[in-house]
Amino acid sequence: MAEAQAAPAAAPTAAAPLAAAQPGSRRGLALVLMVASGGAALGYQIVWTQQSALWLGHESAAVLAVVAAFFGGLALGALLLGPRIEGSARPARWYAGCEAAIGLWSLALVFLLGPISGSLLDLIGAQPSPAWHWAVAFFGTFLLLLPATAPMGATLPAMERVLARMAGQGTPIAALYAGNTLGAVLGVLGAAFWLIPAVGLIITAGFCALLNLLCAVLAMKLFAEPDCRAPATQTAKASGALLWLAATGLLGIGYEVLVVRVLSQVAENTVYTFAILLAVYLVGTALGAAAYDRWLPRCQAIGMDRLRDRLLRGLAAACLLGILSLAAAETLKAAALNILGNGMAAALAAETMLAIAAFLLPTIAMGALFSHLGTAARAAGISFARALGVNTLGAAIAPPLFGVLLLPLGPKFVLLLVVAGYLALSTRRAWAAPSHWPTAGAALTLAVLAPSLAIIDIPEGGRLLSHVEGPLATVSIVEDANGVDRLHINNRQQEGSSATRLADARQAILPLLLHPAPRRALFLGLGTGITAYSATGDPQLEVDAVELLPEVIDASAHFTRMIDGDPARLHLMTADARRFVRTSRASYDLIVSDNFHPARSGSGSLYTVEHFRAVHDRLAPGGLFCQWLPLHQLDLDTLRSIVRAFQSVYPNSWAILATNSLETPVIGLVARQDGAPIDLTEVRQRLAATATSLNPLAFGINDELALLGSFIAGPGSLTRFAGNAPLNTDDHPVVAYRAPRLTYAPDSLPRDRLIALLHELEISPDELLAAPRESAETTRLAAYWAARNRFIEAGRNVQPMADVRRMLGQVREPLLAILRTSPDFRPAYDPLLRMAGALSRVDVAAARALLHDLQQAQPARPEAAQALHELGGATR
Structure with a gap:
């Protein structure tokens, strides 16, 4: 991709185990490694999220903390290690070393996680303030995972440098990104639906570590080159490209955090729910990157700046459609279940459909936009490592910003801020074009007319007594038509x-x-x-x-x-x-x-x-x-x-x-x-x-x-x-x-x-x-x-009835038999006593007969005898 903008690669030497004359094969092998590496990375994320929840105290807190730690580590690795990789004569060794470091630290965590998490527990304390809890959650998780996440951030730039060495080949940023993200999808689904239920967290992490180490070994055998190109010189457009990369990373993960939170009010919020949402998010991103890689030559005539504006406008419009799908999430889920029927597979499919409606179009646009910005950054002389680092640094800020600080403002308002953010990144030329304003107008209309994304099931004749949007959950009190008040968390x-x-x-x-x-x-x-x-x-x-x-x-x-x-x-x-x-x-x-x-x-x-x-x-x-x-x-x-x-x-x-x-x-x-x-x-x-x-x-x-x-x-x-x-x-x-x-x-x-x-x-x-x-x-x-x-x-087959005679016909003999088994068993006595009272208003003789049977079954209890006495007095 972008072949015309890539500097020529040095000629291969005889020492290279795989001939550079076979660029297609090398690219295919690189994609295989990227798939395996991405699968391991997201497998770790699922494992580490559940392990972190044990000391962070809540699955939602763990998700936010691990996501922030992941992106923070990726950013640090890309920014600090990227320049070393750019200037290295053997980037394949850097790639192999990073994969090995990831695998070795994940294995070390098997032994270190217990004592380290215990220390973090003590540091948080039994009753931390919210500020202290979140500070330790984010920074503690970041430092705990950093020895793995930092080299993760360097693997994609290192492989990009390896492939950039092929004579006459451009840098396939979008293809590598798509392959890595596809692997991430497989890692999420494989860990959540197969490995962890079957073998547990530690063995799953060990399997992911094995993938990393295998990637390291294969990279050393398949890619060994003695020289590299000099880094490109940055142009005046570099600062603008970095701004777009950071901002889109922030907004993209912000959108993910907010959508997951809103859907928690409709989905069942199980371990499978999060895996499905994350998988759909990643699938869309991979599709967008792959589409960009394939169709870029057709779009080059548009111009890089104009194409970026179109992608930003399309992404904003896709997010608006996603927000509308969230407002209709309950209806969509009911319709899906009506079509799919009952069963766990149908229920999971319905949750997948919700995720697709909210995520697929926006994430396709996100994947294409990142690939475009990465390509533009390369044209401006910015290394892919730096572009990736800045983008993931913005993403690392999103969980605490959108998931903790801004969320109490309401998810609809904050999601519309994300849309506004994408539109604000467009150039002045885009705002001057008539095609840009319909999206902005739609966002404004949605802000005014769309229903709140605080989804609350209120029964017919009922009312909402209170609703509070907290950082970890929404809490509601709903009163039904009979005046019964119920406490709900996340509406579920x-x-x-x-x-x-x-x-x-x-x-x-x-x-x-x-x-x-x-x-x-x-x-x-x-x-x-x-x-x-x-x-x-x-x-x-x-x-x-x-x-x-x-x-x-x-x-x-x-x-x-x-x-x-x-x-x-x-x-x-x-x-x-x-x-x-x-x-x-x-x-x-x-x-x-x-x-x-x-x-x-x-x-x-x-x-x-x-x-x-x-x-x-x-x-x-x-x-x-x-x-x-x-x-x-x-x-x-x-x-x-x-x-x-x-x-x-x-x-x-x-x-x-x-x-x-x-x-x-x-x-x-x-x-x-x-x-x-x-x-x-x-x-x-x-x-x-x-x-x-x-x-x-x-x-x-x-x-x-x-x-x-x-x-x-x-x-x-x-x-x-x-x-x-x-x-x-x-x-x-x-x-x-x-x-x-x-x-x-x-x-x-x-x-x-x-x-x-x-x-x-x-x-x-x-x-x-x-x-x-x-x-x-x-x-x-x-x-x-x-x-x-x-x-x-x-009581298994008893049907409640308003007619006391019919109700008594169901329960009289079973309850009397129970009282004969144990005269002390009051729960069988009291219902019959109440029915005798109700029966006395319509059939005194039947009430007297029932009370007589009660007195015989439980002679130590005075209530039946007293009721018989009163009933006898009332009939004289």
């Missing part, structure tokens, strides 16, 4: 509602009552705040709650204002749960971890062996840990991996149910720091001591049977259930890659998974209680567990 993840107060509160009350005398508690994850706030009802307890998103902390006040408690004893901290338990030196009698959605990016790391071990280190002697798990968002195979990870740290652990809900079943994994069993006497004393403060009766816990009756599995049963399921570890994130299957393509109802789970689990008093003896209490407890399982299974 429901964090609780005003209708789930009882269930949310029980997730605090149950573990609180299982500890004999807690004085300090830690809650990981806040959500609506109902769970942590409910714990403050215990006057002896100080409660710490950590939440990553400050916007969630602010929103929680809306849900906790109506709950009894002592806010003075609730200490809310903006912190990452993983990082907090690893860096804090405090000890806690009780730690309760929220039921984080396992499929969402980053959540799987809260269910790993390493995290569970860190929690164990924060437990005081005799302390208790409860990890809640959302079975309505979790398949049983993924649950097995989590259970096995939990038991690897807490072998003497149990499982409990938060409620008997069939729609949103939540189970808890419970263990004590010392592995000791539950003392029945301590449980009774604890219930008596909290009868007034915590009021367990209000949460359906009227005695020790109701409390201990929530257990569903003992240690042996959990071990058998987990079997040989793969451990969920930081290196092998099984949950992150397996859990999305259920999110994309649900294959069962939550109630069916709960009943299937109960069939696999079992518990006996001797697995739970300290020194149990065969007694009336243990017999009653075993009966209670049996009744509970029958109650859940009986």
